Amino acid sequence: MRKRDPGSAPQLGDRVPYVFIKKPKNTPAYEKAEDPLYVLDNSVPIDAEHYLHHSLENPLLRIFEPVLGETKAKSVLFKGDHTRVKAVTTSKVGGLFKFTQKRETCMGCKAAMPKGVEGNICPSCKENEIELYLSQKAELDDLRIDFNKLWSQCQRCQKHMQKEVLCSNCDCPIFYRRKKIRSDLVKAENLLAKFGPVDW
Template identity: 50%
Template sequence: MLMSPFEAEDPIYVLENSVPIDTMYYLENQLAKPLSRIFEPILGDKAESLLTKGDHTRVTTKSVSKVGGLTAFTKKSFTCLGCKAVLKGKEATCQHCFPKASEIYQREIYGLTALETKYGRLWTECQRCSGSLLEEVLCTARDCPIFYMREKVRFDVKEQTELIERFGKAAW
């Protein structure tokens, strides 16, 4: 279910729950209309079709409904981190990819390290902004893009950590 343009969600909630944003609404109402008003004196009637119609625009549709239709009857399955084959349990790899499990594990650890490094850099940026490198960041600037990038990366670190935990205490 797309988020209605008249409904406002907390951006952190949107990040954590992967709520899709109605991009067409923002393109048509927040971007196209003001630009049409700007270009109308120059382009005349063609200004309206500048962003909404023509060969230079592309429209894609994507079903993003989490609940409804047949998805209400589906069950989440884990996939092999090597070949993406559907697995019966929560293990990280299938039998075919098990010999390469240490390589796959290292790749996932490398991904986690990159995310943690990015989070650390964003955290340091927030500390500099707040004026203290020694205290926790108590950020109240909800319009700051660094704040939301940091929250998105924090969520990604959590997901990557859960993914790595699927390896469990496998004997390598």
């Protein structure tokens, strides 16, 4: 944090919000800790295994052990096919990212777009363009509704409905949700803009 921005880096005795990010095994915890806003802005993957085993496992076992039994609760909850699915986020920072080359993908089949093809839909998905546009528009509308609800909540919290929200309270869960939805909203608007002018 100090390397990125010495002016806003925490000082001795400051309370610092952090999340654990994915790093190689046996990395010390202080090297895995990262600023939540930086993680949101740069799509740095969070270490879900750490949170599962250090934050959720014991409370869930206390709840389910009386019902399922001591040994069965652990095997049912934390082992099996349902634990093998992972969402993979692509980080915008890091060593390998410098060597990657970004290519557009088709919104329908998610295949890499052929060179020389404009837009965001490959020729094989062109017939579904209207459905893809409408689903993207619906997703954008849902994000706008969610963002407006959170924005209104923040306005109520600062007791003024006409002013800009100036909240930077890192302890508030709405703060991070609002930041996340705002970044998702920008991505969704950019995707919708790639359709260009609608002339159906």
